[in-house]
Amino acid sequence: MDYRVIKNNDLFLTTDHYGDITGAGSQNGLYMKDTRFLSKMELTLNGKRPLLLSSAADENFVARIRLTNEHEEEGGKVKLWRESVELIRERFIYGEVLYETISMTNFSTKPLSFDLSLSFEADFSDMFLVRGFQPAEELGRVTERKMDKTEWHASYLGVDGVRRDTDITWDAEADSITELGDIGFAVKLAPTETRRITFTVIPSVDGIRPITNPRDIALAELQGMYERWNEQSPKIESDSPVLSRLYDRGVQDLRVLLTDFGHGLFPVAGLPWFAVPFGRDSLIAALQMLPLNPDVARGTLEMMAAYQGTELNPWKDEQPGKIMHELRSGELSRSGQVPFAPYYGSIDSTPLFIVLAAEHAHWTGDTETISRLMPNIEKALAWIDEFGDRDKDGMVEYYQESSKGIANQGWKDSADSVVHDNGEFAAAPIALVEVQGYIYQAKSRLAPVVERLGHHELAERLRTEAENLRQKFDGAFWMPDEQFYAIALDANKDQVHSVTSNPGHLLMSDIVPKEKAQLVAHRLVGDDMFGGYGIRTMSSGSTGYNPMSYHDGSVWPHDNSIILLGMSRKGLKEEASTVVSGLLKAAEHFEYSRLPELFCGYDDTIGYPVSYPVACSPQAWAAGTSVSIIQAMLGLHPDALNRTIRLDPFLPRGINHLTVRDMPVADGRISVLLRRKDGSESIKVDVLDNSSGCRIEFR
Secondary structure (H helix, E strand, O other): OOOEEEEEOOEEEEEOOOOOEEOOOOOOEEEEOOEEEEOEEEEEEOOEOOEEEEEEOOOOOEEEEEEEOOOEEEOOEEEEOOOOEEEEEEEEEEOOEEEEEEEEEEOOOOOEEEEEEEEEEOOOOEHHHHOOOOOOOOOOEEEEEEEEOOEEEEEEEOOOOOEEEEEEEEOOOOOEEOOOOEEEEEEEEOOOOEEEEEEEEEEEEOOEOOOOOOHHHHHHHHHHHHHHHHHHOOEEEEOOHHHHHHHHHHHHHHHHOEEEOOOOEEEOOEOOOEOOOEOHHHHHHHHHOOOOOOHHHHHHHHHHHHOOOOOOEHHHOEOOOOOOOEOOOOHHHHOOOOOOOOEOOOOOHHHHHHHHHHHHHHHHOOOHHHHHHHHHHHHHHHHHHHOOOOOOOOOOOEOOOOOOOOOOOOOOOOOOOOEOOOOOEOOOOEEEHHHHHHHHHHHHHHHHHHHHOOOHHHHHHHHHHHHHHHHHHHHHHEEOOOOEEOOEEOOOOOEEOOOEOHHHHHHHOOOOOHHHHHHHHHHHOOOOOEOOOOEEOEOOOOOOOOOOOOOOOOEOHHHHHHHHHHHHHHOOHHHHHHHHHHHHHHHOOOHHHOOOOOEOOOOHHHOOOOEOOOOOOOEHHHHHHHHHHHHHHHOOEEEHHHOEEEEOOOOOOOOOEEEEEEEEEOOEEEEEEEEEOOOOOOEEEEEEEEOOOOEEEEO
């Protein structure tokens, strides 16, 4: 990570390792609602940038940067001896307010005098502009800048008619100020003396300002929030330090990525560029989080239902019943210059909405949520059959209608991700292989839930439709020469003859016959698909393979996690063990043992995983992979509706025991201990606690 990031709710800050936002050309900043409310924040000591000692943001919600001064002489005399001043920048976000305290300590033996300066600016740029979008229309303007010795203010009026403000206050009078936003303090420190200045940055929209608490109270409340999260989260113990670190990091990252948009806790996609509601990403992250916190699934479903498509709107790729792809709230989206308020160009969000609803019911036994969401679920089912399958061939396809939308509308949404073996990109409408699996899973898993609610006719129809899809699916997608499934069917219903990770998602859905599931799993951990750190997105033997690409040879942890859950469901333990071992080996090399959004797909003969240059980190479904690994190792598959829990565990090579405590299932929690028997492959399972109200069965 070449940046430092902290977040709370809908506000996040990215800086360089010094803690600065360096102004022109930098993409760092303080962001809320897709707007940059702080575009410059630079600290200098005697006009010079301090020297960096350490920079840490391992807690996600608090960052600490430690700095010192360089040596200065003036007229042949020492002005400031090197490393005599320690500067500590501690910052956190709470209540959508940024707090930063700068502590200055004199570690020399003499009194010191120096000038501390901070420079601020707010450009109120839309996130799309920061990332390089070129608008065709005029934008708003900064209407006011003002400052005094304890406050700095800027105001912006957008073309969307929204007023945006940034207010900065500090608790010590400045000794100098300029119209450009430069604030100076003449600091004098006796030996061992420490002085602190606290800055508070308050972004607001249309005059609605967040509540500002005293700094110490805000920090205590923030720490309490994370302590409660940790207390409520399942704990693991293992003889694998990297597994423990990966899991603990994932749990922390998932918490920082949760935002309440008015419908309950909801996982945004990732930092820094996707701290907004997503369809596919958020639904998959909530699915991964069922063993961690099933309540997140409810908040995610409610949020998706609130923004479900209601009309035919080609500009937004919207149809009635469709679940959104992405919701942006910046100036460009609100003024209609981009179609993202919200945008619906996702072929898999709608079936995944139903999948999450059904799997949440099977995990928790909660049918009330399904009952409440039945109107939305029925609209989503209608969209699948009507708009998802416009040619009525039994497969669901996508086609971009919006001129500024997304061409490829599956999770591999880059322009080159669906490529024939002759190098040509597939022409739309395109039927993706994994999407058919999602639809089968949605209908087959929803059927017993709605039957429990008394919707017998709907349940029977869903089972029939799922079976019809299953019968058509295999002949359409199976590639006999590869003994594997094609990634997609193109506009001519021809197979897109590439070996990719997409068919691995089918293992979770049960659409694949048992013997072919084994073939798929075996190929996924073969040399062409598995480089040692995880399953690649594309085989090294396929046309289009590029280990440095976004979707054609890279490794995505979440992709691996979905495949892993499918392997676990199918009892394919050897292959699952290989995947877990690879991901753990990769995690050892990343900062804080945090798996990023993706990394390059080179073989492990290099000796380390190669980072992808613009991968989000932390990222929700990458963080959720850590939870999926634990679920897969337990072989945990609840059927809370029928009051049973199935365990079919394994331990990867090199791990001899795993204890999982207080995992929420059904009406309570379970705790389980796995131990390898005398170095063999056999696993002894001890259920330490079971308050779920379910009977535990061992496969």
